[in-house]
């Protein structure tokens with residue numbers, strides 16, 4: 001059966017598929033695949049735009065390897081089976097009175113798929129999901145199981161938290177969670193000029209700050225989510241949540257996108273219309289319900305991490321370049337922030353970071369837009385999101401990551417025969 005990712009940008013025909021339901025079965029599967037001379041890849045939820053999970057060898061589906069193994073509500077340490085989706089994880093943590101401190105935009109991913117590609121949300125003082133990992137257990141190429149944390153095998157831990165499945169199968173993840181908390185969401189349209197002028201202030205003054213900018217519109221949608229402040233802010237009624245996030249952001253926006261795809265000359269006016277109809281909303285809700293919104297309109301995406309101080313220059317270049325493109329752009333640009341971290345292949349390794357993500361509606365031409373974006377990002381020392389579209393190879397990536405060779409050394413130790421290889425890993429790590 002052919003495997004395909006969410007965006008339809010990657011597909012593969014695995015020689016064998018396995019659905020292990022125990023840690024022993026994961027190890028047996030790796031051994032069995034090795035005996036058959038097959039490479040091994042884990043399939044997450046298929047939400048990477050790159051072919052990170054694609055394999056013609058053995059595909060491990062961990063959808064039967066889910067749930068919480070242990071939870072210590074005092075320390076916040078929670079160990080989960082690696083196939084659990086963020087949606088199930090958030091619900092399970094909520095029942096325990098706990099939460100993930102920071103999350104990305106959606107919750108369809110598996111925890112192991114999300115950390116493996118460096119999935120992140122936004123927050124100038126916060127890191128991505130992998131920074132919330134306290135320990136991991138991995139099944140290595142020889143079928144043995146090892147655990148790692150800051151104290152135990154620290155090099156493996158520094159490498160394995162964002163490792164694209166190159167070091168082994170992550171079987172369990174121990175997360176450092178926080179007590180469940182409420183976020184007060186403030187979302188409002190604002191002139192792009194004002195957002196860029198106040199970018200540093202917004203990043204510093206808010207727990208979670210991001211904005212969306214429609215390339216031909218003058219307005220941006222600014223989202224500021226803060227922990228439990230904002231007296232008088234009411235919860236969102238369910239009908240309003242449905243209206244804003246399902247109807248307006250998915251059904252209505254999907255309709256505009258389809259119209260634009262059928263008549264590309266309308267894309268610029270439709271884009272301006274979408275920017276002009278952005279509305280203000282302010283509400284409070286459990287954190288994970290604020291972080292996550294449904295994304296039903298399919299698109300392709302590229303995202304790069306740049307040193308935070310260069311983000312305004314990058315955006316200015318993009319603003320100059322996009323109107324000159326022959327093919328118009330339907331989707332907004334998303335800008336987020338994160339704190340520097342110490343995970344070797346994290347896109348925020350060693351530097352306070354801003355993320356710029358570009359999207360295009362599925363079926364519309366995107367190659368020139370993404371090419372322009374990559375050239376702007378190259379000049380700014382941008383690092384591509386491992387799960388989103390990019391063309392960089394190992395030579396280019398080595399320059400961007402001070403610990404790139406350290407990662408390759410750990411890979412040589414854990415997977416000398418390249419049991420976990422696939423074409424995408426050959427692109428980014430070399431032959």
Ligand SMILES: Cc1cc2nc3c(=O)[nH]c(=O)nc-3n(C[C@H](O)[C@H](O)[C@H](O)COP(=O)(O)OP(=O)(O)OC[C@H]3O[C@@H](n4cnc5c(N)ncnc54)[C@H](O)[C@@H]3O)c2cc1C
Nearest residue numbers: 044045046047048104105109110112113119120165170387
């Ligand atoms: C609509 C949409 C919204 C998104 N929003 C965000 C966002 O807000 N922030 C962000 O940073 N990214 C975002 N992404 C990207 C997404 O979070 C990442 O691509 C993530 O890796 C997808 O997780 P997955 O479970 O689908 O993993 P997959 O894409 O299936 O796999 C990713 C990689 O992880 C490996 N892997 C999975 N499980 C294991 C395991 N147990 N052991 C070893 N390796 C494993 C796979 O082999 C593969 O290499 C978004 C993507 C989409 C489609």
